[in-house]
Amino acid sequence: MKRQLLVMGTLCSILFLGTFNWSSCTAKKEAVTATAPATESAPAEKAAEEPPSVPPFIAAIQEKIKGKENLPAEEVFENIQILKGIPAGRVLPIMRMGFSQSLGVKCSHCHEFGDWASESKPAKQVARDMWVMTGKINQELLKEIPNLQSEQPAVNCTTCHRGEVKPATNM
Template sequence: MLPGKKFFITIGLLGTIVFVSTTAMQQQQQKEEHKYKNLKVLPKNITEHQMHEVMEEWEHSLGVRCNFCHVRNEESHQMDWASDTKPEKEMAREMYRMTANLNKKHFKAGKDSIGMIMETGVNCNMCHHGQAHPEVKMPERPMRPQGQPGQQPGGGQPQPPAGDKQP
């Protein structure tokens, strides 16, 4: 005797439920694999596309490649994105915090949909101009014509204040 119609429908529904739940679990595992590890200044829910945009902006602003901040795992021959081995990575975090604070305090920048400070005033390129280590240069002092404050009559140098020792 063959099982009834209800039996086949029940088996079919159970099979569908198992298939759908298995597919959903696989999709969840794939999403978890894309979660980034060791994020300290970037939002934990940043998407792959957004992460790529941020890293590309920093890459172009500093004129560097990924290995400037990240190390390669020699065993797996893959980049170890989560590693904090290189001090440049922590410096990049500090610089990001600095620009975010400047933008928030002085330019009233809010946060975007994933919690990143929106850049409205200051960014990496403003100082770096495509250089990993921007040149720190002091402004030159203009020559003062004679008779200007700070100079002695007759072109002599000003005297140091009392109490300062001369070399």
């Protein structure tokens, strides 16, 4: 458990670097103490200026977690195994920018559309195993290679997938 959290923390900081602002992983530390729901700060006029283009199924998930954005994901969702400890409000950005965009797929590649907790699609468990593999590469394997240019060399889903389900090889 401790090791899993460690892996998570590091993944947080590098997983979707360049895809979206992952500052919320630092917000993870504040998550326990924070009381105000993240959505309350947006002024009404601003919302009127920028009409929301949120698809209804995304809106439904946002509604489900409303006011619980800072709680650990496993307390808000039904079937969380690898994202334990991540604020519930970060799950959707991970699904959209992290998973879907990295692989160039829609939600339904891994989910029975709308039945998000279901395990009916094998790709969902593959994604969990990939998450663990990515953590192992970053936490263990890269650390064993001397003389790399970066202080904290790291890979994430995009490193291999680059918008494709099947990463490229030269064969």
